[in-house]
Amino acid sequence: MQLDKTAIVISQRSAVDLIDLSLVVMRRFWKPILFFAVLGIAPFALLNLVLLWPLTRYETLLIASSNVNSSAWYHFRYLFAVTAAIFIQAPLALSGVTYFIGQAVFIERPSTRQVLLALWHRSGAMLFVLGFLRMSVLCFVPLLFMYSAPVFAPEIEIPLYAMLMCGSVYLIRGFRPFSAEILLLERCPFFKSKKNPERLAYGQRSRWLHSTLYNELFGVHIGVSTVVVLTATSATLGILFLIGVLTGITRWGWWIDIAIYPMILWFLCVWVTVIRFLIYMNSRIRTEGWEIELRLKAEAQRLEEMAR
Numbered sequence: 230m231q232l233d234k235t236a237i238v239i240s241q242r243s244a245v246d247l248i249d250l251s252l253v254v255m256r257r258f259w260k261p262i263l264f265f266a267v268l269g270i271a272p273f274a275l276l277n278l279v280l281l282w283p284l285t286r287y288e289t290l291l292i293a294s295s296n297v298n299s300s301a302w303y304h305f306r307y308l309f310a311v312t313a314a315i316f317i318q319a320p321l322a323l324s325g326v327t328y329f330i331g332q333a334v335f336i337e338r339p340s341t342r343q344v345l346l347a348l349w350h351r352s353g354a355m356l357f358v359l360g361f362l363r364m365s366v367l368c369f370v371p372l373l374f375m376y377s378a379p380v381f382a383p384e385i386e387i388p389l390y391a392m393l394m395c396g397s398v399y400l401i402r403g404f405r406p407f408s409a410e411i412l413l414l415e416r417c418p419f420f421k422s423k424k425n426p427e428r429l430a431y432g433q434r435s436r437w438l439h440s441t442l443y444n445e446l447f448g449v450h451i452g453v454s455t456v457v458v459l460t461a462t463s464a465t466l467g468i469l470f471l472i473g474v475l476t477g478i479t480r481w482g483w484w485i486d487i488a489i490y491p492m493i494l495w496f497l498c499v500w501v502t503v504i505r506f507l508i509y510m511n512s513r514i515r516t517e518g519w520e521i522e523l524r525l526k527a528e529a530q531r532l533e534e535m536a537r
């Protein structure tokens with residue numbers, strides 16, 4: 230691995246430049262990114278489809294409901310539920326994309342086997358941090374409850390699911406977004422090792438990396454969220470318009486709820502994963518002088534090879 234010969238020039242950039250660069254990265258590595266994205270998304274998308282299917286029976290739910298007088302509210306509820314589920318699940322589902330990009334930047338395109346082995350070796354820490362602490366797996370609990378009792382229960386869903394779960398995940402991810410990068414790319418152990426005490430544990434590394442950038446990271450998080458919301462809205466309405474032009478069907482149909490809208494959200498999550506990795510690189514450059522560190526390590530590698 231040539232640490233000073235990278236697919237992306239290691240230099241500090243603005244948030245706007247990072248968004249532009251993310252599109253270049255996706256265009257250059259679109260095949261492996263698509264492959265690892267589909268591989269990770271498939272089980273989550275299938276479970277979401279099964280568990281959220283009862284929520285799409287808007288008219289039936291309206292008849293059974295005593296506190297809702299419009300099927301449009303149930304439609305909005307389903308769209309919010311699928312959006313929140315995908316948003317929470319994305320970091321764990323797309324961990325393969327994160328690892329691939331982290332290696333591909335250094336002109337080292339890992340094979341499928343290498344990516345899967347890396348994910349397997351870090352699966353325990355990834356499941357605990359991303360799956361439970363950051364709720365990528367725990368989010369299936371409210372989906373199971375809504376599957377078993379699909380009639381709207383505002384006293385439970387609004388304070389617990391919408392505000393507590395979604396709100397806390399959004400805030401945590403805004404202030405400390407780099408969990409996947411720390412666990413997968415830096416391979417920080419979750420607990421402090423007695424055999425290697427100088428190596429930072431996950432919590433220490435996370436505090437060190439994020440502590441001086443809280444305000445900037447959350448500001449970028451809000452900006453990226455705004456771009457994603459606008460892109461998802463325009464893409465969905467654009468596809469609806471295109472279907473109307475081609476087929477004459479201009480109504481919002483079940484195929485948009487079940488297939489098109491979730492696919493758009495997952496694609497945008499892949500894009501956000503690439504953006505997050507670039508922000509991670511930018512943060513390390515700003516706080517740690519990462520580009521200088523890489524050059525010094527590259528020179529040390531060359532000297533070591535010459536000495537052999």
